[in-house]
Amino acid sequence: MIRVLEVKDLHVSVNGKQILKGVNLKIQKGKLHALMGPNGSGKSTLSYVLMGHPKYKVEKGKIFLNGKDITKLSPDKRAKLGLFLGFQYPIEVPGISMKNFLWSVYKNSNNGKSSYVDFNETMNENFEKLGIDKNFISRNLNEGFSGGEKKRAEVLQMSFFNPKIAIMDEIDSGLDIDALKIVSKSLKKSIENNTGILLITHYQRILNHIKPDFVHVMKDGKIVKSGSYDLVKEIEKDGYEAI
Amino acid sequence: MTKPIVIEKNYAQYGFREKDESVFRTKKGLSKEIVEEISKIKKEPQWMLDFRLKALEHFNKRPMPTWGADLSGINFDDITYYIRPTDHQAKTWEELPAGMRRTFEKLGIPEAERKFLAGVGGQYDSEVVYHKLKEDLEKQGVVFTDMDTGLREYPEIVKKYFGTIIPPNDNKFAALNSAVWSGGSFVYVPKGVEVKTPLQAYFRINSEKMGQFERTLIIAGPNSKASYVEGCTAATYQADALHAAVVEVIALPGSHFRYTTLQNWSNNVYNLVTKRARAYENSLVEWLDANIGSKVTMKYPSVYLAGRGARADILSIAFAGKGQNLDAGAKAIHIAPDTSSTLINKSVSKDGGRTNFRGLVKIFPGAVNSKSHTKCDALILDEKSNSGTIPQLDIDENRVNVGHEATVGKIGEDQLFYLMSRGLSENEAVSMIINGFFDAFTKELPLEYAVEFNRLIQLEMTGAVG
Incomplete structure (x- = not known):
């Protein structure tokens, strides 16, 4: 084990x-x-x-x-x-879009050697899987999200990372x-x-x-x-x- | 994470110096002779010399301001008021002396010009050493040149407007600028012309203990539309330098003019600037004012709303670090009916820095149906830093709508924890939160500047790591 x-x-x-x-x-x-x-x-x-x-x-x-x-x-x-x-x-982070946030974290986890194309692909896949609206990506991180949206965004991040x-x-x-x-x-x-x-x-x-x-x-x-x-x-x- | 966030300023990329290759400099200190000498070198008409000398009298008579930042460190006798870097203004970057060319290249100006600018002016110490405007704009009658050339080539326009919005006796530093001004931009946008990409001016101080006193006059013709962006950096020295500019904007009826400043002076510069616009009927004036650098800044971009339906949007931000006092703000003076103004300020202070917002909304009798809203948000990153808000509402008319709101906050522990739980370091998390805080400003910038601005914030936050 x-x-x-x-x-x-x-x-x-x-x-x-x-x-x-x-x-x-x-x-x-x-x-x-x-x-x-x-x-x-x-x-x-x-x-x-x-x-x-x-x-x-x-x-x-x-x-x-x-x-x-x-x-x-x-x-x-x-x-x-x-x-x-x-x-x-x-937690809500005003002024930072979901996309910027995810991209920053994605870049960070790959020691800066990340392809934006791969990032976009992974992101789109996960969005589809979780039934999250595409325009979600341009909204600020958790800001004004409904309770359900917040939870889905957490799951999105989990499968993303x-x-x-x-x-x-x-x-x-x-x-x-x-x-x-x-x-x-x-x-x-x-x-x-x-x-x-x-x-x-x-x-x-x-x-x-x-x-x-x-x-x-x-x-x-x-x-x-x-x-x-x-x-x-x-x-x-x-x-x-x-x- | 409860420990104070101590981050040193990282200015290495901007603070470099080039060898002094100036062709002429006045001797240190300020006198009638020096003012006459500057005017003579520039072969100015008599009225401008008279204007300068009168301004010098105002300057000498006027006491130092006792409000705002501490200015007692300025030694007017130890400053060189005019340094001529070269005898020829270049039309191509290749023509510039090597040191100047290297400077502007390091700052990325030629590249930006190729990519997205309508025109560029580059000032190095006291003179504009490079100037160029795209040909198609020249053909449409747009004028974008340095102020000295403007005075020579468009004497009647300059004489009509120069010093009318900010007279020499407005304040001590406007008087100083009026006495010894050199360089700056002259912009004239003809009636109905729209300039789609920004006109960029770049101000660079290279010499030690110098004063840079550029003078900018902008006339936006009726129903015209244009934007102007200025950037400022300086070589870093132990001794202080002085920057005292005057900027006058005349927005004729129906025009829309946006003036953007990305101020990133080195931490030895006193930045004492007077900026004011007069907005005529149905015109819109926007000041976007970012203050990141300098030792001391005192600057309050203002708009006289002089024509019915005129609007002013003033958005200013400040980011003060160690040893910095950024006293910034905005003023809206409502003179005509149906005028509106928005004053927004966002400030961050860290590592012992101080920011201060000073706002004035004045509404004269008869300015009925005027609307004004002021909003200022301050973020304080540690116990050593602080921030103040001094809003002033001066309203002499009943039929108006005026609002004001202010917030002061810290970066929440939970916010930091959330971002760090995603693998961002504390510095990365803090700079992300700050970028988000400044978003209202950044999203107004053209993309290229927004990227540059975010990078500046990042640089400020990475000093301790790198």
Whole structure:
């Protein structure tokens, strides 16, 4: 078994408040891991700290990507090693068009040796796949996007950057049924391309479209149970209390 | 990422010097004799000499301004007021002395001229050493030349308009310019003529401790349309240099004139400039004013809205780094009815830099149905830097619509985190956010300038890395 992302005994605080209290987790390439849990259990904190948000302080424990300790790396260095975070609330960047943004990142990830033609092709493919309107590209990054558009833009970026590991934080919330299908399809495609995905969700809904290989339940800053898809059904029936 | 963002200015590409090959320079300091000498070299008519001498009196009488930036570092006795770089104005770049040619080539001017400009003037220290206008525009009667040639060849037009929008006694530095002016542009666009690509002037200071005092007069004929772009850079020295220009624009009825400045002086230049337009009936004057360089800038492009239905759009931006104080702004003076103005300012300060927006909207009695809107946004990148806003509304008419809004912000931690999570370094992320912040300005520029402008911002942000 090749573990791509490994979290060991992770303790994290924010503004002096302890949020994660010893998280252990292994995400494999080409697999879908669902992370579920009640509100306030620390799921989003985990996603931010895995990507290196400066507000979150690692008190104890380590994060490894492909065996490399990334616990102290800045977010851009983690991204360059193949980590991606799909935001629950994508940030608006006024005045920067989606196209300029994607092109900058694309150029950057290829050490400046990028062909604009290839870029355009990849972009168009992804737009089509996600059913995103072409004029999206000239709009400013996330600015004035609807909730659903923001989520689709995150998925677009994920498939565009083809990461080793993608953490998708509540990518399903705010999506209508058609959008949910498209997003699920895109996640599947990334998994086929060997991306390991940690899908943070509250609902079974998306998991009906894309079946997780592993399910983890988080409560009060810890992973309290891991299992197969059956665990989802259990939660759906009895709630988190029973876990 | 909570640490202050400290980025050194990267000016290496512009701050280079060429050996002094000037053919003449006045001795240091300012006196009646020096003013007479300048006028004599230029073989000017008596009225211009009289104009200069009167201006010198104003300059001597007038105290230094006590508001705005600190100007106490200027030593008027240690400045050379006139440096003649060459005796011949060139019509081709090849004719220029090697140092000057090299300078303009490094700055990319000949290439830009080939690609997309209607005409180019290049000033080097006190004189315009290169000037050229496309033939088809010449045939349509468009005049684009240096101010000295303008005075020689179009004396009646110059005499009619020169100093009418900005009289010598307007302020101390307008008086100084009026006394010792040299170079600058003279533009005349005949009635109904549209100049589709920009006329470009480039101002370069090469000598140490010099004053550059170009003088620009623009007359946009009735229903004409044209745009003018000026760029400015200087060789970097320890000692300060002074740049005090005067720009007058006359927009005759129905005309549309756009004046764009990309100011990137070296950090030893005091940039004290008076720019003003008079907009007649149904004309539109646009000032696009970017201030990136200089030690101190004080500049407030203004429009007198003198004819019914005249409009003014003034969009200015400032980007102040270490040791810089950029005091910029805009003024709209509504004199006639149905006039409108928009004043937009965007400023970024970092690494101890200071920006200040000074706006004035004045509406005279009788300027009914006038509309004006002012908006200024400031972005402050670290604790050491700051920004101020001084809007002034002076309204003597009831039937008007005037608005003002201002914001001050920092780059959000979450915004930075989002961009960095995509693999952009902190510097790259910050410069992307700044480019986005200046977008309202950049998108108004012709593509070639927009690219150049974004590159300038990038350069400012990469100093520490490179």
